Amino acid sequence: MIVSFKHKFVFVTTHRTASSSMMYALSEFCGSADIITPVNDYGRDALEPRNLDRLLAAGLNPKMAELKHIGVTAIRAIIPEARDFFTFCFERSPWEKAVSAWQFAGLQMSFRQFLKHKVKGAVDYSLYANGSTCLVDSVGQYADLYTDYEGICEKLKIPQHTLPWLKKTCPIQLEDCYTEETRDRVSHLFQREIAMHGYRYPPHPF
Secondary structure (H helix, E strand, O other): OEEEOOOOEEEOOOOOOOHHHHHHHHHOOOOOOOEEOOEEEOOEEEEOOEOOHHHHHOOOOOOHHHHHOOOHHHHHHHOHHHHHOEEEEEEOOHHHHHHHHHHHHOOOOOHHHHHHHOHHHHOOHHHHEEOOEEOOOEEEEHHHHHHHHHHHHHHHOOOOOOOOOOOOOOOOOHHHOOOHHHHHHHHHHOHHHHHHHOOOOOOOOO
8 A cells, every 4th residue: 555645646455456566666756754555575575664653553453464455444534634635446357356366375275265265355345445436536457457557657647667577476267267156156256346347257368
């Protein structure tokens, strides 16, 4: 998560959407007072945190994962001036997202088991929406990552640099993972994202 007082934006980070890569790139243009949560890339500290005092003073858990994925409502409650900032996040086809989350977790369980027990941690809807209302100004799409990221940079009037590729997983064919049961499971878990963004299975090639 980034709250930039210098450029007046809030970046709400979601799971498996290249958010870590965008945080790394955007951090180069942040000011000394801006708030940046840490980024860890397979055990390597890829981005050092900055100015977390206000988050910790609000009672948030200092663990990296809980700090990074803070919803826009909580951010605005803790940092009232951020209510006037341009706020954005990125989202991804849930069928891709679930597979990517499974790969990244590296757990000794089948994809079917992962969907049953673990995938809820990758459901990010409440970070940027409430009911059927989107609470951020822009939701970029992972399917159009570079185009949408370029648009964000233009909006913020900052240079666009090539994104580093952090937390990368190996490409995989979706049809090798999904059955009718697991497709339906993802459709149920991510029904709000599907309704808001119009996702369909199969998405573009993974």
